[in-house]
Amino acid sequence: MKIGVIADDFTGASDIALTLAEAGMATVQYNGVPKAAGASSSEVAVVALKSRTAPVVDAVAQSVAACDWLLAQGAEQIVFKVCSTFDSTADGNIGPVLDALSTRLNADGVIICPAFPENGRSVYQGHLFVGDRLLNESGMQDHPLTPMRDADLRRVLAEQTPRPVAHVPLPVVAAGPEAIRNALPVTGYAIVDAVSDCDLRSIGRAACGASLVCGGSGIALGLPENFGATALTPPWQPITGPGVVLSGSCSRATRRQVELYLETAPAREISAEDILEGRTSVEQLCDWVLSQGVPPMVYSSADPSTVAEVQDRLGRERTAQVLEGTFAQLAARLRQEGVRRIVVAGGETSGAVVQGLAATELEIGPRLAPGVPVVRLVGAEPVALALKSGNFGAPRFFEAALARMEGRDV
Numbered sequence: 282m283k284i285g286v287i288a289d290d291f292t293g294a295s296d297i298a299l300t301l302a303e304a305g306m307a308t309v310q311y312n313g314v315p316k317a318a319g320a321s322s323s324e325v326a327v328v329a330l331k332s333r334t335a336p337v338v339d340a341v342a343q344s345v346a347a348c349d350w351l352l353a354q355g356a357e358q359i360v361f362k363v364c365s366t367f368d369s370t371a372d373g374n375i376g377p378v379l380d381a382l383s384t385r386l387n388a389d390g391v392i393i394c395p396a397f398p399e400n401g402r403s404v405y406q407g408h409l410f411v412g413d414r415l416l417n418e419s420g421m422q423d424h425p426l427t428p429m430r431d432a433d434l435r436r437v438l439a440e441q442t443p444r445p446v447a448h449v450p451l452p453v454v455a456a457g458p459e460a461i462r463n464a465l466p467v468t469g470y471a472i473v474d475a476v477s478d479c480d481l482r483s484i485g486r487a488a489c490g491a492s493l494v495c496g497g498s499g500i501a502l503g504l505p506e507n508f509g510a511t512a513l514t515p516p517w518q519p520i521t522g523p524g525v526v527l528s529g530s531c532s533r534a535t536r537r538q539v540e541l542y543l544e545t546a547p548a549r550e551i552s553a554e555d556i557l558e559g560r561t562s563v564e565q566l567c568d569w570v571l572s573q574g575v576p577p578m579v580y581s582s583a584d585p586s587t588v589a590e591v592q593d594r595l596g597r598e599r600t601a602q603v604l605e606g607t608f609a610q611l612a613a614r615l616r617q618e619g620v621r622r623i624v625v626a627g628g629e630t631s632g633a634v635v636q637g638l639a640a641t642e643l644e645i646g647p648r649l650a651p652g653v654p655v656v657r658l659v660g661a662e663p664v665a666l667a668l669k670s671g672n673f674g675a676p677r678f679f680e681a682a683l684a685r686m687e688g689r690d691v
């Protein structure tokens with residue numbers, strides 16, 4: 282194996298798996314740290330963790346276990362995949378996980394760059410932008426689990442680690458891989474600016490031979506060339522059968538997608554309180570989904586003020602547990618009942634659904650949108666999944682994804 286990726290959430294895992302698969306590397310996504318050896322034919326293994334919002338000690342333990350497994354499979358380089366909006370809680374988890382991985386891999390001067398220009402994320406003067414807005418004015422300041430209220434990544438990371446955090450500015454990046462390498466500090470980390478894919482390719486070349494790099498999926502754009510890979514479109518065998526959309530994401534892009542899908546398909550909104558007070562159950566939801574013709578949608582997506590009120594009443598963790606648990610159980614039941622196409626919106630929601638489906642391994646198919654591949658849950662009855670990050674995808678993503686799963690375009 283050439284590249285081993287540790288992803289801090291499940292949509293992020295399929296995002297970077299797509300980048301590496303499109304660059305021509307044989308890529309498999311594992312959900313959680315596998316118990317056995319991986320496929321010997323794969324060049325990239327992406328281990329998807331649900332560690333972004335986990336307590337720090339758990340996030341560190343899971344990440345180090347993933348790293349050890351990847352090293353045991355022969356990984357030559359480890360990538361720590363974080364969100365392109367650098368999502369982290371007040372306690373971390375990016376800094377503490379990076380510290381543990383750096384120690385494990387004896388890495389210093391580690392490149393960190395979450396830029397993903399195709400989806401509007403760029404890093405300039407050490408600050409993260411979403412489109413033309415600073416991160417803390419992009420909507421991410423209201424994220425239900427990881428509100429991002431500072432766009433200066435040097436400061437955000439410095440609060441999470443005792444190690445020094447340096448900065449490699451854009452003019453150095455523009456000067457090419459050698460200039461970037463020369464600008465890396467001898468200890469700690471470097472936030473590296475990037476505003477284009479060309480910058481990311483240079484950064485990838487600069488990372489040739491580095492034991493550890495960290496970023497969004499954009500960080501992987503330039504890495505495959507270091508291993509002699511050439512681009513291709515991952516193949517896809519259509520999967521037909523009943524479909525469903527499960528949306529737990531409250532991000533702006535998802536709320537628009539939900540709004541538009543509501544115009545064309547049957548939908549049921551769920552709330553943590555309805556579930557806790559017995560007004561909604563997994564059984565009822567399952568029966569309702571199965572009785573629809575057009576692939577229906579079950580969603581909890583709500584605006585920031587509704588989310589804040591619910592979290593005040595029930596607590597952030599309890600709300601997340603109840604909603605994610607419902608989506609996970611519902612997905613498992615629906616699969617048993619023959620549902621074969623599942624579109625999931627939201628990273629935490631996707632993690633819960635994939636765990637509910639007990640999916641240990643996913644094959645990466647072609648892109649449905651930048652950062653979102655269609656993936657196949659392998660088995661006697663294969664299931665097509667789309668694990669969509671909250672802010673990714675065009676307004677009519679749900680409909681398009683369900684069609685592409687069965688080999689149609691809309």
Ligand SMILES: Nc1ncnc2c1ncn2[C@@H]1O[C@H](COP(=O)(O)OP(=O)(O)OP(=O)(O)O)[C@@H](O)[C@H]1O
Nearest residue numbers: 425530531532581583588601627628629630670671
């Ligand atoms: N109606 C709701 N009320 C309160 N909280 C909610 C509601 N719906 C969802 N949430 C919370 O929002 C979280 C959504 O997180 P999720 O990671 O799935 O979406 P996202 O943050 O938009 O996606 P990504 O991480 O890919 O950007 C849920 O885990 C839950 O805690």
Ligand SMILES: O=C(O)[C@@H](O)C(=O)CO
Nearest residue numbers: 293296364365497628670
């Ligand atoms: O990098 C991103 O934005 C996504 O892959 C992701 O991790 C969102 O959860």
